Amino acid sequence: xxxxxxxxxxxxxPTLLLVIALTFLMVHAAPGGPFDDERVLSADVEQNIxxxxxxxxPLPKQFARYLTGLLQGDLGPSYRLRDxxxxxxxxxTFPLSLSLGALAMALALGVGVAAGTIAALREGSYLxxxxxxxSMTGISIPVFVVAPILVLLFAVKLQWLPVGWxxxxxxxxxxxxxxxxxxxxxAYIARLxxxxxxxxxxxxxxxxxxxxxxxxxxxxxxxxxxPALLPVLSYMGPAIAAILTGSVVVEEIFDIPGLGQAFxxxxxxxxxxxxxxxxxxxxxxxxxxxxxxxxxxxxxxxxVRYR
Amino acid sequence: xxxxxNRAISVSAGILSLTALFALVGPWVSPNDYLTTNFELPLLPxxxxxxxxxGTDDLGRDLFVRTMLGVRVTLLVAIVASLVSLVxxxxxxxVAGFVGGRVDxxxxxxxxTLYALPFIFIVILLMVVFERNFLLIFVAIGAVNWLDxxxxxxxxxxxxxxxxxxxxxxxxxxSTARIILRHIAPNLIGIVVVYVTLTIPQAILVESFLSxxxxxxxxxxxxxxxxxxxxxxxxxxAAWALLIPACLLAAILMCFNFLGDGLRDYFDARxxx
Numbered sequence: 001x002x003x004x005x006x007x008x009x010x011x012x013x014p015t016l017l018l019v020i021a022l023t024f025l026m027v028h029a030a031p032g033g034p035f036d037d038e039r040v041l042s043a044d045v046e047q048n049i050x051x052x053x054x055x056x057x058p059l060p061k062q063f064a065r066y067l068t069g070l071l072q073g074d075l076g077p078s079y080r081l082r083d084x085x086x087x088x089x090x091x092x093t094f095p096l097s098l099s100l101g102a103l104a105m106a107l108a109l110g111v112g113v114a115a116g117t118i119a120a121l122r123e124g125s126y127l128x129x130x131x132x133x134x135s136m137t138g139i140s141i142p143v144f145v146v147a148p149i150l151v152l153l154f155a156v157k158l159q160w161l162p163v164g165w166x167x168x169x170x171x172x173x174x175x176x177x178x179x180x181x182x183x184x185x186x187a188y189i190a191r192l193x194x195x196x197x198x199x200x201x202x203x204x205x206x207x208x209x210x211x212x213x214x215x216x217x218x219x220x221x222x223x224x225x226x227p228a229l230l231p232v233l234s235y236m237g238p239a240i241a242a243i244l245t246g247s248v249v250v251e252e253i254f255d256i257p258g259l260g261q262a263f264x265x266x267x268x269x270x271x272x273x274x275x276x277x278x279x280x281x282x283x284x285x286x287x288x289x290x291x292x293x294x295x296x297x298x299x300x301x302x303x304v305r306y307r
Numbered sequence: 308x309x310x311x312x313n314r315a316i317s318v319s320a321g322i323l324s325l326t327a328l329f330a331l332v333g334p335w336v337s338p339n340d341y342l343t344t345n346f347e348l349p350l351l352p353x354x355x356x357x358x359x360x361x362g363t364d365d366l367g368r369d370l371f372v373r374t375m376l377g378v379r380v381t382l383l384v385a386i387v388a389s390l391v392s393l394v395x396x397x398x399x400x401x402v403a404g405f406v407g408g409r410v411d412x413x414x415x416x417x418x419x420t421l422y423a424l425p426f427i428f429i430v431i432l433l434m435v436v437f438e439r440n441f442l443l444i445f446v447a448i449g450a451v452n453w454l455d456x457x458x459x460x461x462x463x464x465x466x467x468x469x470x471x472x473x474x475x476x477x478x479x480x481x482s483t484a485r486i487i488l489r490h491i492a493p494n495l496i497g498i499v500v501v502y503v504t505l506t507i508p509q510a511i512l513v514e515s516f517l518s519x520x521x522x523x524x525x526x527x528x529x530x531x532x533x534x535x536x537x538x539x540x541x542x543x544x545a546a547w548a549l550l551i552p553a554c555l556l557a558a559i560l561m562c563f564n565f566l567g568d569g570l571r572d573y574f575d576a577r578x579x580x
Binding site for chain 1: 420421424425427428429431432433435436508512515516519520521522532535536538539542543546549550553556557560561564565
């Protein structure tokens with residue numbers, strides 16, 4: 001188990017380095033400097049600014065400097081928001097995105113697994129077909145189409161929920177963003193659970209348990225759920241990535257001051273260090289969460305470890 | 308079951324061809340064009356007057372023609388991007404699968420590494436850094452979507468490589484490039500067609516996502532994602548400006564997904580339950 005975990009951790013390092021190198025190069029290959037404003041700076045001032053941000057050094061040296069900073073957890077200063085470092089900006093905006101994502105993930109897992117199990121138990125019934133039709137719709141329709149339609153329906157027409165983030169306080173303003181973010185994941189998880197649950201329910205140990213007189217609910221809870229959830233667990237990595245991507249849209253539409261919004265604003269403002277920092281941060285997050293999923297998978301299913 | 312699937316295939320293919328046909332013919336039938344602004348008639352609801360069948364947007368531009376144009380751009384970007392990913396993915400997968408051994412291991416390890424990248428953020432960064440360039444959208448989306456294709460093609464090539472006709476070609480001294488081109492590639496067509504159909508909706512998603520964020524297609528050109536974005540701004544007074552492109556986009560994506568699923572089941576008996 002330790003060997004398996006170590007191998008996984010070592011495997012994650014080249015991925016991270018690749019992301020960092022790729023994004024760093026892209027940002028530095030950008031035509032025009034980050035300080036090209038309408039205002040023309042005098043040569044001296046420009047020189048000073050470049051020196052302050054170490055932009056006058058050769059590229060490899062800049063990269064080495066950036067990596068050294070990263071190892072100490074320092075993402076450098078923001079180019080546009082002069083009084084902030086990238087770390088401060090992420091610290092300000094990430095907690096909101098995190099709670100949004102975690103709530104959406106919890107909702108997606110709860111509803112998705114329940115719906116998938118029900119569909120599997122009633123395979124072929126009308127209920128099953130409805131759940132599957134709903135889930136195909138959920139997978140196909142992008143977040144940025146679902147979000148405005150939900151807002152139009154529940155906030156503008158029915159006026160049950162607030163339209164924007166800043167217009168109210170309290171938990172009601174979290175409801176629409178979280179549901180929007182969770183919907184496609186509910187759909188996907190329901191499909192995965194249904195498929196693997198149907199397979200597990202056909203296995204001998206389920207029949208034996210049923211023959212011993214255990215109720216269906218007990219059999220699922222004690223015997224069928226764990227093996228049936230393995231595919232769902234391995235989907236967690238992509239799900240987390242999808243929720244992070246989705247949160248960019250959701251934060252933009254609902255005007256939530258989270259990390260996704262900071263990324264888009266930074267991108268549009270050409271705040272290169274901020275954008276670079278957020279990409280590196282997201283990549284680290286996704287890679288480490290994938291790592292945790294992998295290790296968990298190995299812990300639950302010993303067959304994986306020896307591949 | 309197979310009949311059901313075939314119905315799913317034919318219905319979604321039918322809807323898609325109709326949509327494409329409308330997008331091609333529609334602007335030609337309408338007396339309006341996509342550029343002309345009319346500040347006397349902003350945010351007009353769908354009506355027969357002046358042939359504004361889908362209404363007008365905030366600048367008084369005809370939404371019918373703009374929506375048709377959007378469908379065109381969306382489909383065009385998706386198809387070209389899928390072709391880019393097809394070329395990269397098939398070449399990469401076929402070479403890895405056919406050469407095998409250590410080359411294969413290294414090449415697939417690289418693909419695994421790429422799978423972990425937060426691609427959408429890198430694409431956004433790309434669009435920002437290199438000034439929203441129409442051509443770049445194709446390349447960026449294609450470059451993102453080739454991974455699945457490479458994996459599938461590699462798996463298929465691995466099993467084809469051991470078949471008698473490939474062995475025979477080898478024995479008679481046919482060159483590697485020629486074997487891949489003449490003996491392996493034709494046998495990959497079925498599975499490749501399926502995965503292209505499944506790549507197209509993903510490419511549409513990325514393009515419309517970028518355009519929705521204002522980083523994709525630039526005004527006065529438009530795509531369904533850009534139209535949805537514009538619709539969101541007007542939705543409190545003019546719901547049609549949001550709902551029409553949103554529903555069209557959803558319908559197109561659903562049709563491609565159903566088509567791809569149906570084709571996969573049709574070609575691959577293992578998927579039929």
